[in-house]
Amino acid sequence: MPTIRLVNITKQFAKGSKAVDNLNMVIKDGEFVSLLGPSGCGKTTTLRMIAGLETPTEGEIYFDDVCVFSDEKGINLSPDKRNIGFLFQNYALWPHMTVRKNISFGLENMKWPKEKIEARVDEICKTMRIEEYKDRYPAELSGGQQQRVAIARTLAPEPKVLLMDEPLSNLDAKLRNDMRAELKRLHLNTGSTFVYVTHDQSEAMTLSTKVALIKLGLLQQYCPPLELYGEPANVFCADFMGNPSMNFVECHGKKEGKKIDLTTQSFECKFTPNDEIDVPEEGEYVLGIRPEFVNISDEGLEARVISSLPSGMETTLSLAVDDITLSAVAFGSVDFAMDSTVKFNFSGNRYVLFDKATGEKLSLGSLEIIK
Numbered sequence: 001m002p003t004i005r006l007v008n009i010t011k012q013f014a015k016g017s018k019a020v021d022n023l024n025m026v027i028k029d030g031e032f033v034s035l036l037g038p039s040g041c042g043k044t045t046t047l048r049m050i051a052g053l054e055t056p057t058e059g060e061i062y063f064d065d066v067c068v069f070s071d072e073k074g075i076n077l078s079p080d081k082r083n084i085g086f087l088f089q090n091y092a093l094w095p096h097m098t099v100r101k102n103i104s105f106g107l108e109n110m111k112w113p114k115e116k117i118e119a120r121v122d123e124i125c126k127t128m129r130i131e132e133y134k135d136r137y138p139a140e141l142s143g144g145q146q147q148r149v150a151i152a153r154t155l156a157p158e159p160k161v162l163l164m165d166e167p168l169s170n171l172d173a174k175l176r177n178d179m180r181a182e183l184k185r186l187h188l189n190t191g192s193t194f195v196y197v198t199h200d201q202s203e204a205m206t207l208s209t210k211v212a213l214i215k216l217g218l219l220q221q222y223c224p225p226l227e228l229y230g231e232p233a234n235v236f237c238a239d240f241m242g243n244p245s246m247n248f249v250e251c252h253g254k255k256e257g258k259k260i261d262l263t264t265q266s267f268e269c270k271f272t273p274n275d276e277i278d279v280p281e282e283g284e285y286v287l288g289i290r291p292e293f294v295n296i297s298d299e300g301l302e303a304r305v306i307s308s309l310p311s312g313m314e315t316t317l318s319l320a321v322d323d324i325t326l327s328a329v330a331f332g333s334v335d336f337a338m339d340s341t342v343k344f345n346f347s348g349n350r351y352v353l354f355d356k357a358t359g360e361k362l363s364l365g366s367l368e369i370i371k
């Protein structure tokens, strides 16, 4: 399986701004990489450039040491020479062909010998757990089964790289969950490199070995999902990951030795950075607090419960601390009365301090309430 390397890849369509702006990315052998970001950020364009279905305006693409695209060297390998599988959002199966035929058709076109095709179809149907449906027509299958056939068809020629563009977006929530598990298992079993486009942060979180978060054609952060969640590079990344989303509290900071005293609209606290950071004597910051790090407890700051949404496993709270609203998550089967008063404190060292002007992360650290 090859390592895919994108070097200074830019795509500018005839009209409009850059759909992809100077993208540098290495997708290692066997990885499951998600391209994540809001609508229009350039995910599909990036995927299509890897596939060879779209020509970059500038840059180079390598599969291992083989250059498949270079604007300077005038190289542009056609999609069929790149040995990739492509699964689109609308995975139309051929309605007049059985499942078996849907899968074998491509192999026949590639002039595979008959016995090899049969063996491969059997094998891939087993992997995708659609053996019993081999002689059915697509219309006789559920959405999830059709989806599995589509994946089987894409995997049948043994592509070294599987590119998927929101392949689960047409499925209902339950099926989508099942298919996520299926894809993860498939990734393990095949050892192929997966590049997966989604705008759903929880999908990217749960599936990928690495997530590339993109905003307006610009790569914001490229790292394992938990790192993206826990150590976001900037406010955009922090805000995009997690549901309920991170709380952002604007504050004024005064340096006190290695610590920073933060004054928000309604409370004051001391921030102790995990790493040494170089900040001015005074500055403007945004404090990022994940809802699960607002701990409801017997002591601490008082807050009024604006809403309480118990889901069984946990309860999502909206708390008013004077003029600031914080979301919090309380674990377990608990409920809180509307307008009741609760207390909360902070613990651990996963609070994030951002520079207000640039939105960039300065450091993670711990928080101590002063008043």
Ligand SMILES: Nc1ncnc2c1ncn2[C@@H]1O[C@H](COP(=O)(O)OP(=O)(O)OP(=O)(O)O)[C@@H](O)[C@H]1O
Binding pocket: 013, 014, 015, 016, 019, 037, 038, 039, 040, 041, 042, 043, 044, 045, 046, 199
């Ligand atoms: N053929 C095209 N001609 C002109 N502009 C295009 C073309 N294809 C895409 N774009 C523009 O490039 C940008 C990126 O589009 P792209 O389809 O890659 O976004 P995306 O991240 O996949 O979005 P979505 O989540 O909505 O599918 C958009 O602003 C889009 O309008």
Ligand SMILES: [Mg+2]
Binding pocket: 043, 044, 045
């Ligand atoms: Mg798209």
